[in-house]
Amino acid sequence: MKLEALKHFLPWFTLLVLVTIIGIANPAFFDPAGLIGLVADIVPLFIMALGMTFVIYIGGIDLSVQQVANLVTVITTVYLANFGMGVAVICILVGFLFGAFSGFITTRLFVPSFVSTLAMGFVALSSARYLSGERALSMDTTLRNENFGWIFGNTAGIPHELAIAGVLLFLAWFLQTRTTFGRALKAVGSGELAAVASGLKVDRIKILAFGISGTLAAIAGLMFSVKLSGGDAHIANGFLLLSIVAVLVGGTPLTGGVGGVINTVVGTLIVLVIRVAMVYLEIDATQQQLVFGVVLIAAIALTIDRSKLRGVVK
C-alpha cells in the first residue's frame, strides 16, 4: 500500500493510539458490555454530528443544531399525548424546515452560514422558550414507554439506539457515496463555481444539505427527550461545539469536499474516547477541560490530511 492511500486511515490511527493508551492504563476499558454502553450513550451526539457532516462537507457550518434539538425536545414533550408516535414526524419536519430555511438564507440572501444558522438557532430557541412556557417539562412515563420505549430495548445484546445510529449512518453513507446528490455535494464542496459552471443546481443542493443537518439534529433531539423523559429549551446545550469537533477531528475539514460520514464515525469515537479516558485515567474534574483541549489539538494534528488543503490553511 502506498503512503498516499494510508492517509485515509489517519483518523483510525489516531483512534487506535488513544484506545491503546487507555487500554494500557486500565485494561477494564475493554470490557465489551461496558464498551457497548459507552458507545450507545453517545448516539445522540453522533446523529447530530452526522447531519453537521453534510453541511461542513459543502464548506458551510450549521450552528443551529443544538437549538433545533432543544426545540424538538419541547415539541416531543408537549405533543406526545396528542399524536403519540406521530410526534416524531412533526419533529423531523420541523428540523428539516429549520435547516432548509437556513440554507435558503445562505444561498439566496448571501448571508454566510455562520450567521444564518446562528440566527435561525435563536429563532428555534425563542420558539422552544415560548412553547415550553420557560419551564422544564417532563413526559408522562406510560406514554413514553408505550410509544418510544422500544428505543432503549436490546436485541441480541445490541442496544436499539446503536441500531438506529447504524441505520442512519447507512442511509447517510448511501446518500453520500451512491447517489447523484452525493456526487453533487462533493462537487459543491470542492469548488462551488465549477459546480455552477457544470450545470448543477447548487442552491438546491446546498439547501438540501442544510435540511439534512436540521433533520438529523431533530432526530438527535427526539432521542434526548425520550432518554431524559422530558424537554426544555436548554437541554442539549453543550452539544453544538462537540458535534463540530467530532466532524473536524474525524477528518472533514471546513474547506469542504473532503472527508464524509465515515470520518464522522471515527471523529465521534475519538471525542468519546478522550472523554472516557479522563475518567479511566482519574483526571481531576478541574483539569478535564484543559486536557480535552490539548488532546484535541494533538488528535487533529495527527488526523488532518494536509495535502488536500490546497496550500492555503485559513
Next chain:
Amino acid sequence: MVDATAKPAFVLRLLSRNRIVKWAPLLVLSALVLFFPLIEWLEDFRAGDAHAYLIDSRFFSVRNAARIGISATPALIVAIGATFIIIMGSIDLSMEGTVSVCAVVFASVFIGLGGTMLSWAWLALPLSMVAGAMIGFVNGLVHVKLKIPSFMASLAIGFVGTGLALLLTRGDRIRVEDPVFRALLTERWFNFPVMVYIALVFLLVAWFIQSRTRLGRNFYAVGGGEELAHASGLNVERIRLLGFTLAGTFFSVGALLAVGRIGIAETATGNNFMFVSITAVVVGGTALWGGIGGVWNTLAGVLIVNVINNGMVVVGLPDFLQDAVLGILVITAVVLSTDRKSISFVK
C-alpha cells in the same frame, strides 16, 4: 472584463452602489436608533399620552446611551481583536477561553499583590495583557506550524483556555472590589463611564494598526489573496502569528473591561463572547472570506447588536421573543450590508 474608461456611467453607478454598501452598517444603526423610539411613541400615542418623538424617549436618552456603552464595551474590544483575524480570512474562536484566563490571571495577581491600584498590584494589568498575547501566540503557532485550520485550532485553544481558567480558580469566583479599579465603571465623565473612553482609545489604536502600519496593510493583503501575498514576498506565516498575538492582546483588554464592569473574575467571564463578537464583526460588514472591512465596521456591528438587545428591553418585548428578533434583525442587517453583486456565493 468591463472596460472602465469606456463606460463612465457604469463606473459612477458602481461607485454609488459601493458607497451605499460601505455605509450600510451605519444606516442600519441609525434606522434602529430611530426605530425603537418610534415604538415607544406609538405605544404612548395609542394610550393617548402626550409623547414628543425622541425627546420623551427612554431609549433615545443619554442615560440609556451610557447603558448601551457599558454593555457594548468589552464585546467591542474582543470583536476588534477578531476583526484583524477575519480580515486575514481566518477565524478566531478562542476568545471565550482567552477572556476567562486573562480575567482570572488579572484578578488573582491583583489580589495577591495587595488588591489596590495604588500598590504594585497595578502590575496585574500588563501581566494579564501579556498572558493574552501569549495565548494568542500559541494559537497562531498551532495554526501556522501544525497547519491546522484556524477554526479548529482556535476552538481547541479556547477549550484549553477555559480549562486553564477553571484550573486556576478551581471553580471559584474572584471578587475585585478595589474602588480605584472599579472607577472604570463608577467614575463618569460627561455621563459616560471611564471604560467607554478607554475602549475608544483602544479603538483608535486598532484603527492606527489597521491603516497606518505595515502589519495592518499586510492583514488585508493576506485576506485578499494569500498566494498572491506570499508570491509578492510577504512572510505570511509571520503575519498570521502576529495577527493572532495581537488578537489575544485585545481579548485580554476586553477581559479587563469585563472584570471592571462586573467586579468578578471567573471561568464563566468569557461566556457568550464568541458568537456575539463574530456576529458583530459580520453585521458590521467585514466579510468572513477576508480582505474587506475593518475596525470601524466592527464598531458599527457591535453597536447594532447592543442597540437591538437594549431596545428590545426598553420597548418591553417579551423575554422569550428577544432571541428570535435578534436573530431576524441580524440576518436583515447582514443582507442590507452585503454587496450581492460583487460575490457569486457564500459558504
